[in-house]
Amino acid sequence: MEATPEPVWKHQRERSLPWLVKLIVWFARHSGRRIARLLLWPIAAYFQLSGPLVRRESRRYLQRVLPHPPHWTDTFKQIFFFASCVLDRVFLLTGRDQEFDIRVSGGGGSLQYAGAGQAAILLTAHLGSFDVLRVVFKGRRKLRLRVVMDRLQGQMITEVMARLNPDFDREIIDASGGPQLVLRLHEALASGCVVGMMADRVVGDDPGIAVNFLGGRARLPSGPWKLAAALGLPVVMCFGIYEGGRRYTLHFETLLPAQTVPRAERAAHAQTAAQRYAERLEFYARAAPYNWFNFFDFWPDEPARD
Amino acid sequence: MMAAAQALEREVADLLISALNIEGRDAESMDPDAPLFGAHDIGWGLDSIDALEVALAIQQKYGVELRADEEATRQAFTSVRTLAEHVAAHRH
Numbered sequence: 577m578e579a580t581p582e583p584v585w586k587h588q589r590e591r592s593l594p595w596l597v598k599l600i601v602w603f604a605r606h607s608g609r610r611i612a613r614l615l616l617w618p619i620a621a622y623f624q625l626s627g628p629l630v631r632r633e634s635r636r637y638l639q640r641v642l643p644h645p646p647h648w649t650d651t652f653k654q655i656f657f658f659a660s661c662v663l664d665r666v667f668l669l670t671g672r673d674q675e676f677d678i679r680v681s682g683g684g685g686s687l688q689y690a691g692a693g694q695a696a697i698l699l700t701a702h703l704g705s706f707d708v709l710r711v712v713f714k715g716r717r718k719l720r721l722r723v724v725m726d727r728l729q730g731q732m733i734t735e736v737m738a739r740l741n742p743d744f745d746r747e748i749i750d751a752s753g754g755p756q757l758v759l760r761l762h763e764a765l766a767s768g769c770v771v772g773m774m775a776d777r778v779v780g781d782d783p784g785i786a787v788n789f790l791g792g793r794a795r796l797p798s799g800p801w802k803l804a805a806a807l808g809l810p811v812v813m814c815f816g817i818y819e820g821g822r823r824y825t826l827h828f829e830t831l832l833p834a835q836t837v838p839r840a841e842r843a844a845h846a847q848t849a850a851q852r853y854a855e856r857l858e859f860y861a862r863a864a865p866y867n868w869f870n871f872f873d874f875w876p877d878e879p880a881r882d
Numbered sequence: 883m884m885a886a887a888q889a890l891e892r893e894v895a896d897l898l899i900s901a902l903n904i905e906g907r908d909a910e911s912m913d914p915d916a917p918l919f920g921a922h923d924i925g926w927g928l929d930s931i932d933a934l935e936v937a938l939a940i941q942q943k944y945g946v947e948l949r950a951d952e953e954a955t956r957q958a959f960t961s962v963r964t965l966a967e968h969v970a971a972h973r974h
Contacts, residue, residue, distance in 0.1 A: 754930035756950050757930065758934045759933070759949070762937075763950055802929075802931040803934075806935055
């Protein structure tokens with residue numbers, strides 16, 4: 577078996593300074609969203625100017641997704657959207673939902689599992705905001721959400737956010753330790769929780785599943801599909817797309833029905849499911865190109881085109 | 883006592899083989915100290931989803947729970963011997 581290199585984004589140190597993040601969060605909470613959004617311009621400009629890696633990876637992605645050759649303003653918009661979603665977490669986590677216009681598309685069908693208090697695996701990606709999803713879960717008693725998060729990656733931001741909302745901290749399932757993580761996931765699912773996880777970044781010793789994605793070969797994690805097949809749980813997909821201004825649209829889709837898959841068929845099943853997920857991810861990335869927040873080489877097996 | 887422990891190790895190894903549909907391996911030939919995780923050539927080569935299925939099979943057969951985030955669970959998932967010891971210590 578070929579050796580799996582450490583994913584590139586793991587090497588990219590968090591580029592934000594703790595005191596600065598805390599200052600921005602403090603300012604945002606006291607000034608309100610409209611004023612705080614003025615900060616997005618210098619923040620986005622800083623990341624655009626100081627990050628050659630970010631610029632390069634943004635351009636590589638945008639070349640694949642945009643109908644026109646990417647301009648530096650496209651990269652700026654992508655960074656600006658990213659900064660917007662991070663800033664909005666402050667307001668979403670402190671319960672200031674009235675700041676936003678959040679719409680739900682396709683929710684009825686896919687949330688039926690959750691509505692019945694039935695466990696489901698909820699897959700998302702670094703596309704748009706995951707935090708708007710909490711708004712849907714809030715105020716629905718039967719609907720309980722747990723989120724898998726790597727506390728080591730992005731630790732500082734997670735800590736700051738967790739302090740804003742203790743409920744957020746309680747619903748995190750720590751992504752460390754392979755077998756322990758799977759047991760944790762099972763315990764949450766067995767108690768009827770919906771478990772949300774990012775399904776676009778390969779971590780640890782997972783060789784991943786190669787899929788066609790935006791005209792190239794990319795790798796997606798294999799864990800979610802194995803878990804769903806072993807436990808016979810439905811898989812629902814959700815993307816909280818930022819539309820600009822104060823509007824978000826949540827898109828729900830059922831990817832797999834509840835179904836146990838015999839071990840012998842699991843590899844083929846995972847391949848088919850991961851490819852289907854990649855196609856839906858591609859659909860939403862094309863529809864909302866600036867919501868893509870994976871600023872690393874997503875197609876490492878492809879020769880660079882620039 | 884020794885014989886009972888050995889018999890349980892055999893049983894647990896059989897459980898692993900049937901729960902995970904492992905072919906070309908029999909419980910008798912496996913070293914009870916072989917690592918459960920890691921490379922196939924020296925051990926069982928289980929992945930974390932396999933571990934979950936083993937935990938569920940053990941719970942079903944012996945009524946013994948392997949709970950996440952407990953040191954006992956981490957230790958139990960070392961080898962067939964440690965799994966069998968965990969079962970022996972916790973089953974009623």
